[in-house]
Amino acid sequence: MRTSACGLDCYDACEIIYDNGKIGGNLCSVVHNQLPNTPRITKPTIDGVEVTMQEALDAISLDKNSLLYRGSGNVGVMNDITNLLFERLGATTTKGSLCDGAGEYGIEEGRGFNSVVTPRSINKAEVVVVWGRNISTTNSHLMPYLKGKKLIVIDPVKTTIAKKADIHLQIKPRTDFYLALLLARFSTMQDLQKDTDIADIEEFYEFTREFRIKSILAHIGVEINDISQTIDYLSSDKVVYLVGLGVQKYSIGDSVLRAIDGLAITLGHFNRDGCGVSFLGNSKLGLDNIFAIKGKKVSKVDTEFEKFDTVLIQGANPAHSMPNTNRVVESLKKVKNLVYFGLYKNETSKLAKIVIPAQNFLEKDDVRLSYSDYSIKKMNKINDCDYGISEYDFTKYMIDRYDLEDIKSQNEYIDLWLNQSRDKIEDIEEFEFIDDFYDDFENIKRFRKVRVKKEDIDSRYYLITPKATNSINSQFKRVDNILIHSKSGFRDGDKIKIKSEYGVLESIIKIDDTLREDCIVVKANHSGVNKITPPLISQEGDSACFQEVRVDLY
Numbered sequence: 001m002r003t004s005a006c007g008l009d010c011y012d013a014c015e016i017i018y019d020n021g022k023i024g025g026n027l028c029s030v031v032h033n034q035l036p037n038t039p040r041i042t043k044p045t046i047d048g049v050e051v052t053m054q055e056a057l058d059a060i061s062l063d064k065n066s067l068l069y070r071g072s073g074n075v076g077v078m079n080d081i082t083n084l085l086f087e088r089l090g091a092t093t094t095k096g097s098l099c100d101g102a103g104e105y106g107i108e109e110g111r112g113f114n115s116v117v118t119p120r121s122i123n124k125a126e127v128v129v130v131w132g133r134n135i136s137t138t139n140s141h142l143m144p145y146l147k148g149k150k151l152i153v154i155d156p157v158k159t160t161i162a163k164k165a166d167i168h169l170q171i172k173p174r175t176d177f178y179l180a181l182l183l184a185r186f187s188t189m190q191d192l193q194k195d196t197d198i199a200d201i202e203e204f205y206e207f208t209r210e211f212r213i214k215s216i217l218a219h220i221g222v223e224i225n226d227i228s229q230t231i232d233y234l235s236s237d238k239v240v241y242l243v244g245l246g247v248q249k250y251s252i253g254d255s256v257l258r259a260i261d262g263l264a265i266t267l268g269h270f271n272r273d274g275c276g277v278s279f280l281g282n283s284k285l286g287l288d289n290i291f292a293i294k295g296k297k298v299s300k301v302d303t304e305f306e307k308f309d310t311v312l313i314q315g316a317n318p319a320h321s322m323p324n325t326n327r328v329v330e331s332l333k334k335v336k337n338l339v340y341f342g343l344y345k346n347e348t349s350k351l352a353k354i355v356i357p358a359q360n361f362l363e364k365d366d367v368r369l370s371y372s373d374y375s376i377k378k379m380n381k382i383n384d385c386d387y388g389i390s391e392y393d394f395t396k397y398m399i400d401r402y403d404l405e406d407i408k409s410q411n412e413y414i415d416l417w418l419n420q421s422r423d424k425i426e427d428i429e430e431f432e433f434i435d436d437f438y439d440d441f442e443n444i445k446r447f448r449k450v451r452v453k454k455e456d457i458d459s460r461y462y463l464i465t466p467k468a469t470n471s472i473n474s475q476f477k478r479v480d481n482i483l484i485h486s487k488s489g490f491r492d493g494d495k496i497k498i499k500s501e502y503g504v505l506e507s508i509i510k511i512d513d514t515l516r517e518d519c520i521v522v523k524a525n526h527s528g529v530n531k532i533t534p535p536l537i538s539q540e541g542d543s544a545c546f547q548e549v550r551v552d553l554y
């Protein structure tokens with residue numbers, strides 16, 4: 001019997017048990033069903049013609065004018081080994097995030113570091129607030145920890161977990177910042193704030209008073225009674241806030257997380273078991289990042305691929321996953337030597353000149369760090385794959401070929417990760433409340449540029465683009481429908497076009513009357529979803545803003 005850990009990009013970082021040729025352990029259907037049944041790329045190709053691995057590798061020309069674009073197809077730490085190759089070449093890598101960068105920035109501004117509440121501590125909470133996180137889909141192994149607790153869900157969508165909640169605040173999208181401020185303000189007005197010497201609560205209260213209650217309530221779209229009941233729950237001693245990606249797919253994402261932190265600090269929900277705000281933490285917190293490199297970096301959100309002679313796409317599907325697909329595809333098409341290094345055929349592999357089959361996370365040794373419980377797990381090779389190459393072997397081959405400064409052996413790197421002990425995750429010793437906020441999304445000026453009338457904006461739908469059940473991002477299953485309320489006038493099965501100022505997406509209607517009437521849901525695994533999303537970069541944290549857009553249907 002051997003053990004390993006799941007390398008898919010997910011909160012859970014599950015342990016895998018391998019017994020008598022079978023994968024076991026408490027795993028999700030993606031790992032049990034999708035992973036073994038999804039066809040792989042088994043042959044290296046150049047211009048679509050099958051070649052040997054050596055021919056394909058030798059056809060890749062790397063120099064200082066090359067770009068490494070890595071995604072999160074496998075989040076084992078050894079994937080980052082390619083950094084060392086690009087550092088030695090003096091070439092370019094990326095900065096920023098398609099994922100949690102904005103929220104993380106806000107948390108670090110307030111607390112100094114991006115810590116999480118571990119499942120053991122969540123277990124001790126009396127009240128759990130699930131805020132913009134679709135737990136039953138994206139983090140399902142946490143479900144048992146929520147049993148028997150009072151549950152508040154804040155989500156514009158009536159998710160599975162929202163259906164089970166004691167309170168569901170079905171707010172208008174992108175209003176979480178105001179909601180957090182309002183809750184903090186009302187709590188203080190009811191004298192529920194907890195004095196502390198790590199922060200100036202009075203000053204935060206003054207800041208929350210800069211926003212008008214009546215207009216905020218109307219903007220958020222919930223009743224005052226719901227707010228009062230929520231505050232009643234939040235007055236509990238032990239409250240954990242599980243915040244997800246949903247609240248921060250916007251330019252103001254940093255401010256949202258900082259405001260939610262501010263609410264928890266106001267109510268004394270920190271530095272104790274059963275308390276705290278948990279976002280997508282930092283899996284390397286308290287560890288030495290062996291593969292961190294300096295050098296030139298370009299944004300991951302609006303990358304100008306055409307500026308590079310060679311682009312190596314590793315473990316990523318930018319032609320699907322990046323915002324503003326029409327621009328991304330045009331840009332990728334202009335790259336002379338586009339190399340795709342991955343497992344599956346997808347939108348990006350189709351555009352590549354050279355395709356290198358990779359090994360999946362069951363086919364190589366690695367280390368999995370978790371971004372939700374600080375565990376460090378060894379990933380052991382369980383299956384053989386004779387047609388793909390590992391990131392380590394790829395890197396080593398190129399280092400030798402270009403006669404660059406040698407790297408250590410794979411096992412030495414793995415041991416360097418495994419043998420580190422994490423610095424103790426300290427309590428928050430000082431907290432900086434947010435004291436400044438700027439937002440121009442609702443501002444008419446933004447739309448004037450594209451000549452849209454105010455009335456037309458108000459009639460547009462908010463776009464919600466969350467994760468789907470039988471896929472991990474663009475890997476595995478795809479969906480081909482969108483969800484909308486029947487008040488829209490559409491019917492099940494209607495063919496429609498969704499239009500934003502960035503592009504048009506074709507889809508099929510599925511009616512869902514648990515949605516808000518002003519929203520549509522297009523899952524992250526819908527083919528072409530990002531044709532309609534904006535290439536904007538968040539105010540802080542260099543993050544994508546997938547939901548900073550309003551769309552029309554016709």
Ligand SMILES: Nc1nc2c(c(=O)[nH]1)N[C@H]1C(S)=C(S)[C@@H](COP(=O)(O)OP(=O)(O)OC[C@H]3O[C@@H](n4cnc5c(=O)[nH]c(N)nc54)[C@H](O)[C@@H]3O)O[C@H]1N2
Nearest residue numbers: 132133134138154157173174244245246466467471472473
């Ligand atoms: N099955 C599965 N699991 C996954 C993934 C996957 O693709 N599939 N992807 C993994 C990855 S890479 C990540 S980053 C995580 C992310 O996992 P989550 O943090 O759960 O993120 P999302 O699914 O994007 O969205 C979460 C929720 O936010 C809600 N939401 C949308 N807009 C708003 C808003 O303005 N305010 C509020 N309060 N809520 C809003 C959505 O309705 C949704 O229910 O999941 C990981 N786990």
Ligand SMILES: Nc1nc2c(c(=O)[nH]1)N[C@H]1C(S)=C(S)[C@@H](COP(=O)(O)OP(=O)(O)OC[C@H]3O[C@@H](n4cnc5c(=O)[nH]c(N)nc54)[C@H](O)[C@@H]3O)O[C@H]1N2
Nearest residue numbers: 071072073074099315316317321342343344358473474524
């Ligand atoms: N509309 C919309 N867009 C989104 C999101 C959203 O919620 N909505 N979510 C965003 C988020 S949070 C994220 S994290 C990104 C994710 O976007 P990407 O980083 O593009 O991740 P995937 O779509 O999972 O594609 C990863 C590819 O990696 C390859 N791969 C898997 N394992 C390995 C391996 O071990 N080695 C190598 N070399 N390749 C491997 C597979 O072939 C797979 O096609 O998408 C973002 N895009």
Ligand SMILES: [Mo]
Nearest residue numbers: 009098099100
């Ligand atoms: Mo992500």
